[in-house]
Amino acid sequence: MTSEKEPARTGASRRKITVAAVDCFPPGARMEVRVGSAMIAVFNVGGDYYALYGRCPHQSAPLSRGRLQGTVICNADTGWKTEWAHEGEVLVCPGHGMEYHVRTGKAFGYNLKLRTYEVVVEDGQVKLVM
Amino acid sequence: MATDKQSVRVQRVEPSFNPVQDEDLDQYSDELSELTIVDVDVHVDDTLMFMLDYMEGHFRKRMETVLQADFKGEPGNSLRNMIAHIAWLGSSYDKPPRAKLATQKDLLARMEKGIIDYSILFPSELLPVGYLPEPEWAAALATAYNQYMVDAYQNLDGVKIAIVVAPQHPDRAAAEIDRHAAHPDVVSVCIPDVGVNPPIGDEKYWPIFAAAARHDLPISFHGIEALIHDNYPLRVAHFHTLMQVNSMGFPFTSMLQIMSVVCAGIPVRFPNLKFAILEAGLTWMPFIMYRLDAAYLRYRTELPALEKKPSEYIRDWYIGTHELEALPRRGDLVKLIDLYQGRDTTMWASDWPHLERDLIAGFMRYDMDDALRRKILGENALQFFGLKPRP
Numbered sequence: 001m002t003s004e005k006e007p008a009r010t011g012a013s014r015r016k017i018t019v020a021a022v023d024c025f026p027p028g029a030r031m032e033v034r035v036g037s038a039m040i041a042v043f044n045v046g047g048d049y050y051a052l053y054g055r056c057p058h059q060s061a062p063l064s065r066g067r068l069q070g071t072v073i074c075n076a077d078t079g080w081k082t083e084w085a086h087e088g089e090v091l092v093c094p095g096h097g098m099e100y101h102v103r104t105g106k107a108f109g110y111n112l113k114l115r116t117y118e119v120v121v122e123d124g125q126v127k128l129v130m
Numbered sequence: 131m132a133t134d135k136q137s138v139r140v141q142r143v144e145p146s147f148n149p150v151q152d153e154d155l156d157q158y159s160d161e162l163s164e165l166t167i168v169d170v171d172v173h174v175d176d177t178l179m180f181m182l183d184y185m186e187g188h189f190r191k192r193m194e195t196v197l198q199a200d201f202k203g204e205p206g207n208s209l210r211n212m213i214a215h216i217a218w219l220g221s222s223y224d225k226p227p228r229a230k231l232a233t234q235k236d237l238l239a240r241m242e243k244g245i246i247d248y249s250i251l252f253p254s255e256l257l258p259v260g261y262l263p264e265p266e267w268a269a270a271l272a273t274a275y276n277q278y279m280v281d282a283y284q285n286l287d288g289v290k291i292a293i294v295v296a297p298q299h300p301d302r303a304a305a306e307i308d309r310h311a312a313h314p315d316v317v318s319v320c321i322p323d324v325g326v327n328p329p330i331g332d333e334k335y336w337p338i339f340a341a342a343a344r345h346d347l348p349i350s351f352h353g354i355e356a357l358i359h360d361n362y363p364l365r366v367a368h369f370h371t372l373m374q375v376n377s378m379g380f381p382f383t384s385m386l387q388i389m390s391v392v393c394a395g396i397p398v399r400f401p402n403l404k405f406a407i408l409e410a411g412l413t414w415m416p417f418i419m420y421r422l423d424a425a426y427l428r429y430r431t432e433l434p435a436l437e438k439k440p441s442e443y444i445r446d447w448y449i450g451t452h453e454l455e456a457l458p459r460r461g462d463l464v465k466l467i468d469l470y471q472g473r474d475t476t477m478w479a480s481d482w483p484h485l486e487r488d489l490i491a492g493f494m495r496y497d498m499d500d501a502l503r504r505k506i507l508g509e510n511a512l513q514f515f516g517l518k519p520r521p
């Protein structure tokens with residue numbers, strides 16, 4: 001666990017929060033970031049960073065602890081056949097299993113999208129923009 | 131938007147292969163620690179292996195045989211898991227993660243947080259006991275379970291036990307109640323209500339109600355998902371997915387048993403007996419109350435023992451909140467509770483640590499006045515189980 005000093009403010013009113021050095025945040029890793037009382041889950045999926053609102057809207061379980069796997073889909077594109085898809089990109093809530101697309105925050109099977117946050121890499125540091 | 135003043139904490143975490151537990155309590159600890167909290171539906175690891183030493187004679191031999199069977203991956207040759215998971219093995223792609231069985235240590239760690247004042251332990255493994263075809267075997271399992279639970283979980287601060295009875299053997303069930311009723315940690319009689327045939331109001335079961343009434347021990351009905359039971363009511367014979375069976379199974383069973391008990395006049399015959407329904411959610415309560423009232427108008431002469439309309443009996447039943455339905459608006463839960471007149475009878479229940487357990491955030495997000503919240507989180511349960519607030 002690391003505790004970060006507050007970085008200098010760069011944008012007009014957006015704050016950049018240092019999450020970790022790139023070296024310490026390899027593909028497959030995830031960080032739980034608490035900013036005040038808010039919780040944000042940050043993932044490195046195959047070298048790309050994604051940040052999502054960190055509490056499940058169902059009953060508030062911490063999404064940072066969810067597994068990433070695939071899921072079943074069935075739509076016009078699949079010819080209404082059930083297929084396994086999105087391997088490694090489906091964040092499964094550790095509460096009761098609601099599933100979210102880690103890249104977009106969109107919930108599978110619900111008219112619901114988690115808030116997402118921009119993540120930037122600057123000077124070898126992964127930063128969350130809020 | 132984050133302000134510079136907000137503190138920041140970053141922690142590297144790992145994916146959880148078990149459902150997250152207990153952080154929900156930490157999240158609300160400030161709000162909850164001053165209140166009396168009773169969790170009226172808690173489960174510990176009670177798989178069959180724990181009961182072996184409590185079985186005698188040929189049933190002990192039989193239990194040894196059961197424990198040798200190799201049902202891969204299922205802990206302790208779990209009766210309920212064997213049945214549940216064979217039918218729909220893998221249908222949820224292991225999402226959510228497998229529920230862990232809670233050991234006594236897990237339970238005590240949860241209690242030590244100082245938020246929950248009482249945990250009421252209900253069976254997991256013996257919830258299907260109601261549809262085992264052999265009454266003697268069912269009764270032997272219930273006897274072993276009860277003695278194991280009393281031996282293993284008595285004298286723990288805030289831990290109370292619901293003994294289980296096998297309804298298909300009413301005399302043995304009554305004897306179990308007689309045996310354990312005086313124990314200070316035994317606070318209810320659990321009737322696993324799924325598969326009980328004929329329904330539980332039938333005269334053949336009255337010795338169970340008589341025994342509970344004699345000892346002033348409240349009755350709790352606890353359901354279970356459909357498992358292999360094919361048509362009790364609307365189960366495997368009617369639906370091909372676990373989700374459908376699960377959604378209908380609990381409330382349909384509960385409605386059926388409430389109807390059966392009330393129409394048999396049991397609340398009139400045993401006026402002091404208290405009843406609760408667990409693990410069936412809440413939203414169907416107004417339906418069964420007022421639907422029966424409507425029919426009562428026409429068919430009252432079939433039920434001459436009743437002294438008032440059905441809803442006036444059913445409103446006295448206690449009900450556990452789990453599995454709490456997600457109603458669309460924050461004010462909806464109170465509206466629902468008022469519809470079934472349940473301010474004094476609704477009790478918070480988590481079903482910890484099972485997969486479908488309710489995290490307390492699910493309940494806390496609904497708006498209600500503090501007095502009602504206190505009742506649901508603890509005071510109503512103190513009343514139902516006859517417990518005193520802990521200091």
Ligand code: FES
Nearest residue numbers: 056059093095096
């Ligand atoms: S808390 Fe996420 S699915 Fe329940």
